[in-house]
Amino acid sequence: MLSEFDLIQEYFQRLHHAAPPPVALGIGDDCALIAPTPGLQTAISSDMLVEGRHFFAGEDPQRLGHKALAVNLSDLAAMGARPVGFTLALALPSADRAWLHGFSSGLFALADAFNIALIGGDTTKGPLNICITVFGELRPGQALRRNAARAGDDIWISGTLGDARLALAGYRLELKEPLDAASQRAAAVRMHTPVPRVELGVLLAEQGIAHAAIDISDGLIGDLGHILKRSQVGATLDVDALPAGAILATQDTALRRAYTAAGGDDYELCFTAPVASRAAILAAAASVATPVTRVGRIEAQAGLRLVDADGAPLDLQLSSFDHFTS
Amino acid sequence: MLSEFDLIQEYFQRLHHAAPPPVALGIGDDCALIAPTPGLQTAISSDMLVEGRHFFAGEDPQRLGHKALAVNLSDLAAMGARPVGFTLALALPSADRAWLHGFSSGLFALADAFNIALIGGDTTKGPLNICITVFGELRPGQALRRNAARAGDDIWISGTLGDARLALAGYRLELKEPLDAASQRAAAVRMHTPVPRVELGVLLAEQGIAHAAIDISDGLIGDLGHILKRSQVGATLDVDALPAGAILATQDTALRRAYTAAGGDDYELCFTAPVASRAAILAAAASVATPVTRVGRIEAQAGLRLVDADGAPLDLQLSSFDHFTS
Numbered sequence: 001m002l003s004e005f006d007l008i009q010e011y012f013q014r015l016h017h018a019a020p021p022p023v024a025l026g027i028g029d030d031c032a033l034i035a036p037t038p039g040l041q042t043a044i045s046s047d048m049l050v051e052g053r054h055f056f057a058g059e060d061p062q063r064l065g066h067k068a069l070a071v072n073l074s075d076l077a078a079m080g081a082r083p084v085g086f087t088l089a090l091a092l093p094s095a096d097r098a099w100l101h102g103f104s105s106g107l108f109a110l111a112d113a114f115n116i117a118l119i120g121g122d123t124t125k126g127p128l129n130i131c132i133t134v135f136g137e138l139r140p141g142q143a144l145r146r147n148a149a150r151a152g153d154d155i156w157i158s159g160t161l162g163d164a165r166l167a168l169a170g171y172r173l174e175l176k177e178p179l180d181a182a183s184q185r186a187a188a189v190r191m192h193t194p195v196p197r198v199e200l201g202v203l204l205a206e207q208g209i210a211h212a213a214i215d216i217s218d219g220l221i222g223d224l225g226h227i228l229k230r231s232q233v234g235a236t237l238d239v240d241a242l243p244a245g246a247i248l249a250t251q252d253t254a255l256r257r258a259y260t261a262a263g264g265d266d267y268e269l270c271f272t273a274p275v276a277s278r279a280a281i282l283a284a285a286a287s288v289a290t291p292v293t294r295v296g297r298i299e300a301q302a303g304l305r306l307v308d309a310d311g312a313p314l315d316l317q318l319s320s321f322d323h324f325t326s
Numbered sequence: 327m328l329s330e331f332d333l334i335q336e337y338f339q340r341l342h343h344a345a346p347p348p349v350a351l352g353i354g355d356d357c358a359l360i361a362p363t364p365g366l367q368t369a370i371s372s373d374m375l376v377e378g379r380h381f382f383a384g385e386d387p388q389r390l391g392h393k394a395l396a397v398n399l400s401d402l403a404a405m406g407a408r409p410v411g412f413t414l415a416l417a418l419p420s421a422d423r424a425w426l427h428g429f430s431s432g433l434f435a436l437a438d439a440f441n442i443a444l445i446g447g448d449t450t451k452g453p454l455n456i457c458i459t460v461f462g463e464l465r466p467g468q469a470l471r472r473n474a475a476r477a478g479d480d481i482w483i484s485g486t487l488g489d490a491r492l493a494l495a496g497y498r499l500e501l502k503e504p505l506d507a508a509s510q511r512a513a514a515v516r517m518h519t520p521v522p523r524v525e526l527g528v529l530l531a532e533q534g535i536a537h538a539a540i541d542i543s544d545g546l547i548g549d550l551g552h553i554l555k556r557s558q559v560g561a562t563l564d565v566d567a568l569p570a571g572a573i574l575a576t577q578d579t580a581l582r583r584a585y586t587a588a589g590g591d592d593y594e595l596c597f598t599a600p601v602a603s604r605a606a607i608l609a610a611a612a613s614v615a616t617p618v619t620r621v622g623r624i625e626a627q628a629g630l631r632l633v634d635a636d637g638a639p640l641d642l643q644l645s646s647f648d649h650f651t652s
Contacts, residue, residue, distance in 0.1 A: 024367055028556070029472050030404035030540060031369035031462070041350060043357035044445065045461060048415035050452030078356035089374035091458045119370065124459075126376030131415045131448075131457035133372060136357070148353050170570040214356060230354070 002095040004123055011104040012088065012118055019117035020135070030121035034085065039077050040137040043081035044128060047072050051128040053144040056171070061099045063132070063192040065106025071217065072194035073114065074267040078215035080144040080205020081136030083198060085119040086111070091126030117205065142205045144213035144271060149231035153211055153272035153298040156235035156281065158197045158290050161220060162247025163190035165263030175255075181249065187247040199288035203270060209280045213271035219262035221294055221304065230303060237261070237296040239316070240309035261306070261316060272298050328421040330449055337430040338444060345443035348463070349411050361409065366463040373398050377454040382497070383567035387425045389518040390456070391432025397543065399440065399458040399522035400593040404541035406470040407462030409524060411445040412437070417452030424572035430479035440524060468531045470539035470597060475557035479537055479598035479624035482607065484523045486548060486614050487549020488582065489516035489571025491589030501581075505573065513573040525614035527595060535606045539597035545588035547630065550553070550596055554630060563587070564621040565642070566635035587632070587642060598624050 002010070019026040025033035036042055048302040049058050064211065069086065076083050077324050088107070092099070111118060119135075167187035170179045179187065196267070197215075212227045228235055242260035249256065274279055278294075285292040306314040327405055328336070339355065343449050356432075358470065377383055387415035395412065402409050414433070437444060445461075446456040496505045503561040523541075530536040538557060540549045546568070554561055570588035575582065599607055604620075611618040622644035 127453040
């Protein structure tokens with residue numbers, strides 16, 4: 001039987017992969033050690049994924065390994081921090097080799113794409129639960145804070161929105177007209193394997209061309225709401241300008257509006273920036289091959305005003321996802 | 327109904343408690359920010375506690391808040407790092423106000439004792455699971471590594487061992503002669519509210535008077551075994567010299583030997599140090615009112631030899647706790 005020690009050694013401790021600086025000591029002691037790059041701050045974020053809540057029971061472990069790290073990297077991206085490493089705490093019903101192989105493959109494929117190391121953590125028996133804490137670095141004063149939006153700022157969105165929510169609706173049989181199998185599969189890629197917008201976030205912070213940012217995990221309207229509240233400003237959002245995912249774009253207007261504005265699980269960046277930054281933002285986004293779209297304006301007047309393509313008010317009656325009230 | 331946002335604001339975000347440096351930004355944005363003290367390394371450790379595995383279902387939430395943070399601080403202590411902050415990821419079956427009040431009280435009482443801040447985390451619905459990641463600081467080269475024991479070193483133990491295991495045996499009705507109620511309660515204090523040996527660990531590291539260290543969570547023999555393996559050394563351990571907890575000390579020899587040598591849940595430090603450090607170690611321990619006891623010797627010959635008070639070999643047939651094979 002696979003012991004906790006063997007499990008860690010076999011699946012998570014990669015002895016021939018030296019952890020890149022600033023990691024000074026990785027897995028295997030009471031603590032990991034980071035030697036912070038002089039002059040930089042450390043950015044830290046934790047996310048916990050629970051079976052049946054954040055993913056279906058029986059979810060493919062390789063996709064799960066990817067997603068668990070991706071949603072954490074997305075938080076670093078939203079702050080504009082460059083990832084350096086992460087810890088993993090894992091509760092598992094049993095030490096299943098096939099599951100562990102798949103999970104660690106998905107996890108390390110994404111970690112390797114960003115050249116970051118798993119530096120420590122914990123494994124235990126229990127209902128499936130994945131808790132990752134990520135570490136990144138950035139220059140003091142460069143963080144993209146939620147409280148930094150200013151009246152007159154443009155509101156920007158990276159990539160596209162809503163396909164993850166559309167896939168979920170498909171799985172839940174919530175759609176009046178079900179998707180064909182190919183469309184369901186294509187939309188589900190966005191749900192299962194989100195791509196954190198790390199390069200874009202880092203460029204926005206390093207070039208000082210954006211003010212506030214947040215990653216869209218619970219739906220744009222709710223997440224943008226955090227920026228508005230913290231920044232003590234309001235906004236007008238052009239709902240028809242929201243970039244819909246490739247599959248959602250083929251659906252009717254009501255569904256497109258609902259899922260782009262309040263879908264959730266998008267892991268795109270919503271950021272605000274002065275009008276003077278427009279050209280620099282388009283250049284930065286192009287340099288990392290990440291589409292960006294202007295979708296509204298920050299205003300001094302409190303509240304979020306939704307409008308359609310003609311500027312007419314829209315009342316979508318949407319709400320953001322909350323873990324304890326839904 | 328309590329939303330996730332309200333829950334965090336009400337129980338975990340202490341607006342009038344400014345986080346002490348080096349924390350630069352606490353709860354409320356995509357990431358927390360630490361401005362590392364120049365010249366110091368950051369030590370990081372994560373522990374996950376699962377209901378029914380690390381604590382009984384229905385455990386008192388205040389004690390649980392204490393213990394969840396204490397076991398993490400114990401990892402910093404074993405490295406010799408000074409704590410600076412922590413993140414908390416929490417899965418809860420429901421947003422129960424009484425539970426949250428108790429849990430956060432226990433958590434913050436211990437955090438305040440060490441003047442450290444909760445800087446971020448996550449809350450979600452799910453089977454009760456508590457994942458804390460702690461951060462500390464220390465000078466490069468001062469960490470008490472598991473691989474640093476040398477032949478000729480003394481083996482030391484802080485505090486006393488075995489009362490936590492004795493309390494568990496009492497709860498599980500494993501004892502031939504049950505404890506009286508007062509003894510069960512006294513032993514249970516060690517099980518429910520361990521005190522991390524942070525001050526001692528920091529002094530040992532800062533004064534450079536110890537070589538290797540580990541905290542005793544899975545039982546002394548197993549945890550000392552990690553030091554021996556990593557350091558490529560062996561040891562002789564005087565089992566009768568192991569300092570038994572106050573209640574365990576009143577029990578018979580077999581129970582005392584078993585629970586001091588391989589009890590678990592002690593959260594004391596086991597460290598090795600050269601003979602020349604003896605006076606300095608006793609002085610350091612006295613300065614932080616932490617008893618320490620010499621219990622054996624590191625030797626070049628591989629393997630762990632258990633002996634009794636007369637130096638005669640003991641075969642205790644003990645094993646350390648493992649989460650996936652037990």
